[in-house]
Amino acid sequence: MVSERPGDDGIWATLRDSSVPVRAMLVGVLVNRLGAFLQVFLVLFLTNRGFTDVEAGFALACYGAGSFAGIVLGGALADRLGPRYATLLSMIGTALLLIVVLYVRALPAVYVSVLLCGLVAQLYRPAAAALLSELTPQHQQVMIYAIYRLMINVGTTAAPLLAALLITFSYDLLFWVEAGAALVYAVIAAITLPRRKSSDKSGKAALDGGPKGxxxxxxxxxxxxxxxxxxxxxxxxxxxxxxxxxxxxxxxxxxxxxxxxxxxxxxxxxxxxxxxxxxxxxxxxxxxxxxxxxxxxxxxxxxxxxxxxxxxxxxxxxxxxxxxxxxxxxxxxxxxxxxxxxxxxxxxxxxxxxxxxxxxxxxxxxxxxxxxxxxxxxxxxxxxxxxxxxxxxxMRRPTDSEPARTEPDPAEPEETPPTSTTPPAAPAAVADRQEGPQPT
Incomplete structure (x- = not known):
């Protein structure tokens, strides 16, 4: 059970108190980033296949456009499907599309497959961050995100070195290893992440005709x-x-x-x-x-x-x-x-x-x-x-003008995670310590 004492927000205390889904998400993100080769080596891969520099550059632009759209769509999926299913969709879809990119030859098909791969590969990002926020007590939020950033940075730094080793054997290995990393993350998500229903459904009554999405x-x-x-x-x-x-x-x-x-x-x-x-x-x-x-x-x-x-x-x-x-x-x-x-x-x-x-x-x-x-x-x-x-x-203190939380719809029961760590409300001392006195 996570301690909510204000002093328990150090590095090891935060990791020790984290629930299994949070730890699994951190490990999964590290594995995913270690295998993230496509965007960095896409231009080299395509020019090695005989495409021109301009064609390869436009393919990279397609990947960037897909990534941008994927983040936007990922936020909606995280709210509708929950982090578990959004992550599974993202990782399994990425693994399949990577193999498609590897074997397509026609330039239009390359553009479409790369765009879709960029889109699907980013769907998990809002879900991952949302789960960390949902299952971490308020006084440990900043530290858990620092650890999350560390996983991303370590993976991003090491990935090019691993890719350089794989390229000495074959460019194809980049795609198979990245697809494998995505599937490993999918397995981690399937085993450890909690199932929950769409928060959109649970919030319809609270919206009461207000803006949605x-x-x-x-x-x-x-x-x-x-x-x-x-x-x-x-x-x-x-x-x-x-x-x-x-x-x-x-x-x-x-x-x-x-x-x-x-x-x-x-x-x-x-x-x-x-x-x-x-x-x-x-x-x-x-x-x-x-x-x-x-x-x-x-x-x-x-x-x-x-x-x-x-x-x-x-x-x-x-x-x-x-x-x-x-x-x-x-x-x-x-x-x-x-x-x-x-x-x-x-x-x-x-x-x-x-x-x-x-x-x-x-x-x-x-x-x-x-x-x-x-x-x-x-x-x-x-x-x-x-x-x-x-x-x-x-920016404001989380307790200042915070929008009301919505209650789940009893008609659609939710499966409660075995180790939920989100406190019902942040203690006043924690909020004061995190934000401190406000300037006049």
Missing amino acids: YRAVLADRRFVLYLAALFINSLVYIQYVSTLPLTIQDAGIATFWYSILISLNGFIVITCELLVTKVTQHLPIKLVVIAGFTLFGIGQALYALPLGVAILVIGTLLWTIAEIVGGPTMMSYAGVVAPERLRGRYISSMQTMFSLGAAVGPALGTAGYHLLGRNVWLLFGLTCLVGMVFALLG
Whole structure:
């Protein structure tokens, strides 16, 4: 049984107190990310098969479009089917579509299969995050999402290395291993994740003619401001893969240093985020937001200074610290404040903003760099301050103006998970510790 004592929110206490479904979801996400090769190696695979660079690039764009749609659809499926069935549909469908991509030869069929694969592969993401939020006590939410982020980061970092080994034997192995990883995740989900009915059905009475689905999310105006902050955060964050390498190249600095900066970011996030979260989870949400966006903005603005490698390293350290300070809190927020019947859609909306920012950020960043040169980094720094304002206006304590939870429909009984960990209400002391005093 999960302890609800305010002090039991450390790394090991959170893992120890987690229910079997939560632990299984964390393991499943790690397995899935370790086998996530398609997006990274799709262009190389298709050009190796004889397709042109343009054709391969358009196929990758199809995968990105499918991924974006998959997150949106995944939020609705998480609410309608529950995390278990949404995850099963996603993983089994991904395994089958990966084999289709491997063996189709006609270009239109490649585009369609890649788009569908990107869509289906992302259906599980809102469900996974919703389950973590649903089955984790409020005072452990930030830490459990930090652990979730660790699983994603470790898997994403190790996957290219594993893929490089597999390619030495055959490109085909990439598809079979990724399909196998998806099926392993499906087995984990089938065995451990709880069955539950559609929260949409259970919430119909509470809606009473009000907005439904994503319209209900958009009706939450404070949450929309929070989504705007996430979009800005993602738009600026993605500049490390587009505008930063151009800045380094034009400064006459060896590309080797770009690799060092990216490796430095990944190493610090993987090794330090959980330790930092032990502190930040006790701080007021708005203080964490201010610290995160301020460090992020300063780190970006420093790139405008023509001071060589040293300023690049310092800037990267600052926005990396911003990532580990604010990341877990920002990621856990949507699930904490969402109405139960809309948790999947709230989380999906958050993930969609990350994807949208990552999609449009490189084009906007490189265009800005073409017009302003290195001074574009000052603009990125100011943009972070705008994001901070949106976040401060939009984020609230979970107990402040929280939408009412809906009761299940007795006509459709729900199978209760064997080890439910969600407390009926957060103790006042926990809420006060997580958010702290509000500024006047």
